[in-house]
Amino acid sequence: MSFTHKEPLQPKLTALPASKDVEALVRAEHHDPFSVLGPHDDDHGGQFIRAFLPEALSVQVLARDSGEQIGSLDASQVPGLFVGHFTTRQAYLLKIQWAGGEQITEDPYSFQQLLLGEMDLYLFAEGNHRDLSSCLGAQVTTVDGVQGVRFSVWAPNARRVSVVGDFNIWDGRRHPMRLRHPSGVWEIFIPRLQPGAAYKYEVLGANGILPLKADPMALATQLPPDTASKVAEPLQVDWQDHEWMQSRLEKQKSTAPLSIYELHVGSWQCELDEAGEVARQYNWRELAERLIPYVQQLGFTHIELMPIMEHPFGGSWGYQALSQFAPTARFGSPEDFAYFINALHQADIGVILDWVPAHFPTDTHGLAQFDGTALYEYANPLEGFHQDWDTLIYNLGRTEVHGFMLASALHWLKHFHIDGLRVDAVASMLYRDYSRKAGEWVPNRHGGRENLEAIDFLRHLNDVVALEAPGALVIAEESTAWPGVSQPTQQGGLGFNYKWNMGWMHDSLHYIQQDPVYRAHHHNELSFGLVYAWSERFILPISHDEVVHGKHSLIDKMPGDRWQKFANLRAYLAFMWMHPGKKLLFMGCEFGQWREWNHDQQLDWYLLQYAEHKGVQKLVGDLNRLYREEPALHEQDDAPQGFQWLIGDDAINSVYAWLRWSKDGKPVLVVANFTPVPREAYKVGVPFGGRWSEVINSDAEMYAGSNYGNGGEVFTQDEPLHGQPVSLSLNVPPLGVLILRPETL
Known part of the structure; x- marks a missing residue:
């Protein structure tokens, strides 16, 4: 929102939330921190701003558009809870003094709008979200013109979920998330967080706080044995494929x-x-x-x-x-x-x-x-x-x-x-x-x-x-x-x-x-x-x-x-x-x-x-x-017409012979001898007469074999065999496989 009024807006009064809300915040058990923290309208056009910042020394409020200081948040009687009232509603930044230095940032709880779309949540709950990795987890995004990271995680039975990391000294009180009913997904936008930040989720279950959890939807992680998830840059690839x-x-x-x-x-x-x-x-x-x-x-x-x-x-x-x-x-x-x-x-x-x-x-x-x-x-x-x-x-x-x-x-x-x-x-x-x-x-x-x-x-x-x-x-x-x-x-x-x-x-x-x-x-x-x-x-x-x-x-x-x-x-x-x-x-x-x-x-x-x-x-x-x-060797792998036994029963010699067929009727002949005994003049029936080339001999010298074979080619004999019109007389190498194909087709 934009305003023409540029004079500093002084806090007029402070208003603590109900004691039960305060107690839940302090114990990090609040199921809906957005209902308490961040900006909340009063009845007169102004707003209360509340921030729970354990270990912070002081908090000033700056106008987001100009950076001008417009007031302070007062420390309440509850350590870490800062509250202020402003007569005019205005987009703001928090300037926080910590023991280790000063931080200027947007208030995560000032982004009150729902972050995930209803259709995303519906498809997720239905089990049919086709691009979940661009939806849940840590997504680098812009909300209200502010760059940061949107976190969302499914934990329907948790009493509270927080994002923790170096950016909040792993303190689960700092960034508790909002639960989206009925999907069971928790969400929060953390402004100005950069890719590369390590994070986990602190989950409060029915029986207490669980060990810190890595993000199930993480797109990047720390190098094992470290176990944190990392905020990933949106994938930028110059695909040339x-x-x-x-x-x-x-x-x-x-x-x-x-x-x-x-x-x-x-x-x-x-x-x-x-x-x-x-x-x-x-x-x-x-x-x-x-x-x-x-x-x-x-x-x-x-x-x-x-x-x-x-x-x-x-x-x-x-x-x-x-x-x-x-x-x-x-x-x-x-x-x-x-x-x-x-x-x-x-x-x-x-x-x-x-x-x-x-x-x-x-x-x-x-x-x-x-x-x-x-x-x-x-x-x-x-x-x-x-x-x-x-x-x-x-x-x-x-x-x-x-x-x-x-x-x-x-x-x-x-x-x-x-x-x-x-x-x-x-x-x-x-x-x-x-x-x-x-x-x-x-x-x-x-x-x-x-x-x-x-x-x-x-x-x-x-x-x-x-x-x-x-x-x-x-x-x-x-x-x-x-x-x-x-x-x-x-x-x-x-x-x-x-x-x-x-x-x-x-x-x-x-x-x-x-x-x-x-x-x-x-x-x-x-x-x-x-x-x-x-x-x-x-x-x-x-x-x-x-x-x-x-x-x-x-x-x-x-x-x-x-x-x-x-x-x-x-x-x-x-x-x-x-x-x-x-x-x-x-x-x-x-x-x-x-x-x-x-x-x-x-x-x-x-x-x-x-x-x-x-x-x-x-x-x-x-x-x-x-x-x-x-x-012939790949076209009909799943079709019986692509394979034909010639010799499948020569157990005594441990020899097998078969044909592989292409769709257009071109065969490859395979003869395998699984004994160390060379088989000289071993006859195999084949469908076509003429010259057959020995395209591979597993016993060839170039493979460090004994080079027993047929000199690269063999010619058919007019002797029907194995249901075929002609046959080959082959020197089949010991512990070797011959692969031949006809050259007359």
Whole structure:
């Protein structure tokens, strides 16, 4: 408001609020501080101004427009409570004298208007706010022409919530918030607060003050082990990935190649000290410089990052996240992370994030008992506590929690241009009795074991992502035989784009770990995956979980001497790339790291000075290039007509042969020998006569193999075999895979 009167307005009288209000303010228990503090009209055109400023020495009032002093607030008999009366209403500033200096600022309680819109609160309560990260939490904004930060947090069962930080010496009496009924959201605008400020919420629950809480909606955080949230600048990114985003729908359709390099950001590559120990982790910008050329060299279409949402304990690898909207401060700012994504997209590399809506850690500064009650988690530990991981389970049946996690997914996809989310631990979400014995779980309302609210959430998630982020992928890590994981929701499925093929992973790794002399007895373990290969759209995952906790690295799973171990590894990778299903390989597997992955050390890059390790790496690059170039290897991954067995029953020789077909009828022939015995003149029927090129031989000299093969080509013989009109007589290498294609088409 503006006034023409410029003479100082002297206080005429002071008026204390009712004693019960004063007592509640002093005890920091007042549920509606705006009703007492700030400016309040009298009956004669003037106003009372009240400020509760514990430890303040004195308070003057200045005109906001001119900075001219217009009076003082008198210290009352209540320590910290200052009161004044002014005959004219006027926008004002407070000049506060503290023991450590002077502060001039707007009074937070002079911004009496409601801050959050009714539609925002309605959508939040309904569980369907699509841009919650731009609504709740700490939002840098302008109110009445004054810059500052609007804080809002959901705590419906709290008796009082305050914002605390260095700006108020972490004193919960200074900035108590206003409760918006009936949403349970508390709000306040703190003028002149700057981005970068650390803050938490002090919550008074039914049984007293809780440990200070980090902001569930924080967009930035302090660097662990510090646990405060930070006011984030509005994300300013010069996105230059328009070409990628425009073509993403085409690049990521189910008929396109998808080859994923999974990595843990902190341990892929680090800066070392003179002793060879990790001196520091690279930030997002440094990582982009090093990672992009490497991924391009290896030919992967995408990277997948283990969770980068802020998490208190690095040893959880990010799977126990507390800030579902904040990239970890370990590698830089949110802008740095966006730069990283932007750079990858410009290099034609997609980015998938691991995302964990199944559970969260019990840290007291986090979501657990957030307002003194089980707010984000189920109240009953038989529903709300995950015994395997000592974590709490999101109560996705509560609309606000449902919407909170939905908004988290959209936050990464829309604000950071993420190309896909790999949803962790889906099986634990689907079943109420997951990893529980009889009597340790609560049936659903029909008496069954299915978690109906989690199922509804996953279906809603997949439908909303398809609408809000066209072309983005949602991938399920789902280890059971739940039907229709990758079927559309309209057909009764869960609606995921892909499901991790855990059955294939377990069977194939069990097979390859057998001594070749015993593989004949396990022959069906490699072929069984083709029985159900078309039931879902699958990704074949060799992930971090398979190279930790005593499971051995991928090469160290292989039997035999050093030569056989490398030959087995090359054969296994070639088998995987030729098998129906998209591909995922964890970092270090691509060059045969001997050591199990350790999140505190970088990969053993020094191994690449040795020919065998370099050979595995080169093979992975060549497999990726062939996989991307050859439609037969990716076009019909989820269609039975894309695969044809030629030899699936030669258990004695541990040999398999099959064709992969493109939609236009062009095949690729794969012949695999999983014994160390070369197979000379091994005959395989093929559909077309003439010359067949040997495009990859996993035993080639360039991969540090024995170079046993067919000299790069072989010609058919007019001998029908395996239901085919002609055949090839092949030299099949020991522990090797041949990949051939006809050159007459």
